[in-house]
Amino acid sequence: MTRTAFIPALALVAAMFAAGCSSLPSAGSEPAQVASIDPKVKFKDGDRYLGDLARALNMPRETVCKELGRYDCFSDAFRIVLGGVEAPNLTVHTPLEEAALTAPIALDRAALHVCTSRVRMDREDPANAVLYRASASGRPDKAWMETTSNELYGVLLNRDPTKAERARLVGFYKDVATEQGKPNPDAASDWVTLSCFALASSLESIFY
Amino acid sequence: MTSLGGDRSIGRLLASLALAVGGMGAGAVWAPSASAKPPAPAAFCQTYPDSKSCTTGFAECATCHTTAPARNAFGAQLSERLAPGTPRPLSDQAFVSALPSALKMIEGLDADEDGFSNLAEIRAGTRLASAESFPKVMACAPDQASKSGDGRWNVCGYDPNYAFRKISLDFCGRSPNRAEAEAFRKIKGEAAQKAALGEALDRCLVSKYWLGSNGVVWNLANAKIRPAFVIKSGANPGPVPLGDYDDDYNLFTWAHSGDRDVRDVLKAQYFVRRVSDDPVKLEIIPEEEVKKRGRATAQPVPADKRAGLVTTRWFAASNTMFTAIPRTTAAQAYRAYLGWDIAKMQGLLPVSDEPHDYDRKGVGAPECAVCHTTLDPLTYPFTRYNGIGGGYTYDDDRLKAYIRGDGPNVVNAPKSGIILGKPVKDLVEWADVAANSDPFAMNVVRDYWKVIVGREPEVQDEEEFSRLWRGLKDPARYNYRVERMLHDLVLTTAYGRP
Structure with missing residues (x-):
């Protein structure tokens, strides 16, 4: 997929899964989740977030996310924005009490960076692929999409998807299958990349 | 259902506790300040001994003041009714005598216009001059509790699976992997689960993430x-x-x-x-x-x-x-x-x-x-x-x-x-x-509470917070050992209820 077509797809996937995440009461046949009476949801912070992604996607932590190919996304680029501290030079002794306005942007950048890198690695070295594995039938059929959806949830969120969650990911494929009215030759890998991004940037992945 | 106050930090009570500590330990070395009313925190609590603001016997200055002597909305209501016509400044004795009746007169008012009367907020220990602080319901209704038990998270009680994940993230700096989470889910029985949580904590307490440079x-x-x-x-x-x-x-x-x-x-x-x-x-x-x-x-x-x-x-x-x-x-x-x-x-x-x-x-x-x-x-x-x-x-x-x-x-x-x-x-x-002071023990526990629970200890946390800092001082319990205290902190409702 070209860069210009990738961006609308990215916006779409973000909106779609944001909507999905907000509908906590029910996901398919799952029992409705009662809202917390004393919510204390915590931000994972950039260090733990990237560490979790690195372990999940079998990528070295030192290289999992580099801004401009040089600067670690947490330590060098977004440390304070993503909940870190830097006392000796910046006198930021404790994490920001309120999330910075740019924190979601930084997190999205990191998530997309990591997912893009992992899928590229999978395409270059299929024998050691983690997320993107070619379909046995040679084309991205429904069975492949469901299997891949299960793996994405398992790898990134440490659980199986509900039926509704899996159906939503599978249904998303059609949005990347075409590019400007023409078949997208990279539809399968783009779908895996964007699905990875959707899960890696979900509330469940970022907060605990 | 239990009604408790929300959005009120125990940390803010520390200033008033200072008065308690000094009052008990110093006596003669104290002097009334020319620009404050030292008897006020105690006199307030003599009027409302059951208020959750008065667990130490002394209300905080912020009950009536923004930055003393400037008054907040509640303080302004009170001041208007406090010995009207009597020349200012009031003597301490005149202040203490006039305070109960003045407080009574404004019980039915709502200084911060949050829909809860001053009296309701005094009882709950919430902030009288902050519309963002008001009495909250802090327990599940029976139908919520039964539905919660069926959900992914038990938001009506201590959820060991939730606590297990949190311990790994808070103390080891990583989410448990799927195998670890599933292995924990297979553990049945409260005692076995608590033991497993303790073991998980012990593994993390020696980690680089916890004790290392920049940990x-x-x-x-x-x-x-x-x-x-x-x-x-x-x-x-x-x-x-x-x-x-x-x-x-x-x-x-x-x-x-x-x-x-x-x-x-x-x-x-x-x-x-x-x-x-x-x-x-x-x-x-x-x-x-x-x-x-x-x-x-x-x-x-x-x-x-x-x-x-x-x-x-x-x-x-x-x-x-x-x-x-x-x-x-x-x-x-x-x-x-x-x-x-x-x-x-x-x-x-x-x-x-x-x-x-x-x-x-x-x-x-x-x-x-x-x-x-x-x-x-x-x-x-x-x-x-x-x-x-x-x-x-x-x-x-x-x-x-x-x-x-x-x-x-x-x-x-x-x-x-x-x-x-x-x-x-x-x-x-x-x-x-x-x-060896109470404020030291409170401060140690409070530092960890903020990092581990994720917010300041609030009024609904008072019992658990108090048990922890008192336990820190107790030779028979934690005996000033932080790690022993942390083992109990992760078993609190504040930590383990999603």
């Missing part, structure tokens, strides 16, 4: 040590090397880990080195080695004059600097280890006949004396410890060097002082009183 414990010390790279000496020095704060971080980490007494942050007369950072290994430095250190990293205060982190070279370099009566140093020690920020009028325990203003700084002016009646006697024990000027040494005659700048009377500043209403002969005794 969680290290970062807890940031606001206490306040490092500045530009003046760091020792390893990885800055351009103007004055002191090495690695000594401070290592001692802090040592006292907060293992089977060690956390009071050593104020009482240790030794230093600690970091032998390795992964795995984390710390050890006490033999005193002979400390004495042999070179100019850049020497710790010149003799061992018997040391008081943990408040007498290190770094603490003196970054706080005392060149001052005769180092009020900044004492204020930082008070803030860092007792949780009271005098600049925010917290922990004020006025001492009669103070401040003496030995160094001609004008601190006796009424607007300054409000704080300096507490701060100056708190500071005197620091006056024999040199900062940058004087080479970080201990010197009984130190103040003679300041006569030229601060006047001849500066040498009369004593090395004895008063902390928490108790007279102390020197800084070592000062630190001993501080380390």
Whole structure:
């Protein structure tokens, strides 16, 4: 997929899964989740977030996310924005009490960076692929999409998807299958990349 | 259903607790302040002894004030009805007599217009002048509880699976993998689950994420040590090397880990080195080695004059600097280890006949004396410890060097002082009183509570928070061992209820 077509797809996937995440009461046949009476949801912070992604996607932590190919996304680029501290030079002794306005942007950048890198690695070295594995039938059929959806949830969120969650990911494929009215030759890998991004940037992945 | 107050930090109660501590321990050394009403916190609680604001017997200043003496909306309502027609300022006696009836008159009003009457908020312990603070329902209704049991998270009680994930993230810095989470889910029975949570915690408490350089414990010390790279000496020095704060971080980490007494942050007369950072290994430095250190990293205060982190070279370099009566140093020690920020009028325990203003700084002016009646006697024990000027040494005659700048009377500043209403002969005794105090224990637990639970302890947390800090002091429970306290912290409802 070209860069210009990738961006609308990215916006779409973000909106779609944001909507999905907000509908906590029910996901398919799952029992409705009662809202917390004393919510204390915590931000994972950039260090733990990237560490979790690195372990999940079998990528070295030192290289999992580099801004401009040089600067670690947490330590060098977004440390304070993503909940870190830097006392000796910046006198930021404790994490920001309120999330910075740019924190979601930084997190999205990191998530997309990591997912893009992992899928590229999978395409270059299929024998050691983690997320993107070619379909046995040679084309991205429904069975492949469901299997891949299960793996994405398992790898990134440490659980199986509900039926509704899996159906939503599978249904998303059609949005990347075409590019400007023409078949997208990279539809399968783009779908895996964007699905990875959707899960890696979900509330469940970022907060605990 | 249980109704408890929300959005009200126990931290904010600390200032009022100061009055309790001082009132019980000091008595005669207290003096009423000209610009405040010292009897008010107690008189308020005599009227409302069951209020959740009055667990210490003293309401906080913020009940009626923004920054004393300025009043908030509740204070303004009260003032209008307090002995109207009587000339101001009211005497303490007139104030105390008039207070109950004035309070009664405004019980039905709603000072912050949040829909809850003043009386409802007084009972719940919520903030009377903040519309964002109001009584909340803090327990599940029966139907919520039954539905919650079927959901992914049990939001109506302690959820061990949730706690297991949190322990891994909070103390090890990573989510449990799927195999670990599933293995934990297979554990049945409360006792077995608690044991497994304890084991998970133990594994994390020795991790680099927890104890390493820039780890969680290290970062807890940031606001206490306040490092500045530009003046760091020792390893990885800055351009103007004055002191090495690695000594401070290592001692802090040592006292907060293992089977060690956390009071050593104020009482240790030794230093600690970091032998390795992964795995984390710390050890006490033999005193002979400390004495042999070179100019850049020497710790010149003799061992018997040391008081943990408040007498290190770094603490003196970054706080005392060149001052005769180092009020900044004492204020930082008070803030860092007792949780009271005098600049925010917290922990004020006025001492009669103070401040003496030995160094001609004008601190006796009424607007300054409000704080300096507490701060100056708190500071005197620091006056024999040199900062940058004087080479970080201990010197009984130190103040003679300041006569030229601060006047001849500066040498009369004593090395004895008063902390928490108790007279102390020197800084070592000062630190001993501080380390054994309730505010110290509260501050230790509160630091961890904020990081681990994710917010300040609030009114609904009062029982669990109180149990933890009291337990920290109790020789039969945690005996000042942070790790023992943490084992109970992760079993609190505040931690384990999603």
